[in-house]
Amino acid sequence: MGFSCRRFLIARDDTLWRLPTTKFQQMLREPENHCLSAFAGQRVRMADVVIELTAKEPVRVVRATFSILTFDAQGGLDPGAFEKQQLTLAESIIAPVFAVPADLSKQSVVDASARFIAQGGQWVPSRALARAIDEAALGQRRCRRL
Template identity: 45%
Template sequence: MGLSSRLFLLSADDELHALAGTAFMRMLRREDVARVPQFAGQRVRQASVVVEVVDGTPSRMVHWTFSVLDFDTDGLLDVERLNTQQLARMDAQFEPSRPAADTGGTFVDAASRFVARGGSWAPDERLLRRIEAAALRQVSCPKVRIVR
């Protein structure tokens, strides 16, 4: 048994596009060879899935996250915005409410929560099942075209 990760980008019409992990790493490094013209100038939903693999066959999803990626007009990933959103998502999980100094009530700093919310999304049950089928390789989907 082992684990494997799968990445997908979803077009505006909910079509799944498989994204190779190596291509995503190039996108994160903002390499000029990692442009994605088909998503240029768009906010695109990403599904990141970890699957359990038994005897070389993906058997089930064990973890999944859903992010929103921003691409500039040249098709390059806005890594700075992604990093800000991901850090805000982590902060939101670990930041406790603290008493307000002057009111005695509870103070919640919601700024990072709004940033985090802008960088994530949740699929409906039908779309989640389609993502699962693609992650388990029960259905095929086109690959994201990276321009060199």
């Protein structure tokens, strides 16, 4: 038994594009040298899917997360926007664990800026799209590869 991560970009028409991890890492490190012109000037949905493998064959989807990538006019990924969204998302999960209870009766303004940044980098697929993503991750549906 093992695990594997599959990453997909979802075009505006819900077409799935498989994005290899090495290509995504290159896009984060050197966005100007690893452009995707098909997504130039767009905010594009991304799905990260962890699948369980048995005898190197995909068996089931273990977890799926959904985020948004921002591309510039040339199709270069904006790594700063992605990293900021990911950091604020992690902070929003970890912060409540270490938070000191505040006296809410004395607090008139709530700082929700981190929550809005994190939410701006997330999305929720429809049932049909979630099923298509799962099927693609399990090798039951063909999709284009970037």
